[in-house]
Amino acid sequence: MSPIxxxxxxxxGSDTPLVIDTxxxxxxxTDERGTVKVSANIEAPPARRSFRIESNVATTExxxxxxxxxxxxxxxxxxxxxxxxRIGDSIHLMLDLRPLGLSIYSSEDAxxxxxxxxVGNTIRTSGAxxxxxxxxx
Numbered sequence: 001m002s003p004i005x006x007x008x009x010x011x012x013g014s015d016t017p018l019v020i021d022t023x024x025x026x027x028x029x030t031d032e033r034g035t036v037k038v039s040a041n042i043e044a045p046p047a048r049r050s051f052r053i054e055s056n057v058a059t060t061e062x063x064x065x066x067x068x069x070x071x072x073x074x075x076x077x078x079x080x081x082x083x084x085x086r087i088g089d090s091i092h093l094m095l096d097l098r099p100l101g102l103s104i105y106s107s108e109d110a111x112x113x114x115x116x117x118x119v120g121n122t123i124r125t126s127g128a129x130x131x132x133x134x135x136x137x
Contacts, residue, residue: 003090004028007110009121028084028091036084038072048101
């Protein structure tokens, strides 16, 4: 499994870098040819609107998936929300879930989750790397 780079954070041993509550997740994998595959399942609430991608296929109105040789870009109504690029043996992931109403985004140097900023972490896991909960049950 390829390490996932999210800002300056490295996620090792996980194809699921982000889980929101228990059933909502963003997954990044590669197939046997090394093609990057992105899946996302984000529900409303906590998001302002639901959003679904399954193995690079959009099932949400207004969502588009652009697949290139080493990269997948997911747009929602023209806004880039997920970009996963294979560089060497790792996958560099950029997220911006603000168009969905979630204050979660990455930059070149950090992952921003609400008012928290994750910088320079190495997260080793066999499940989800980052788990968020709305506190609602």
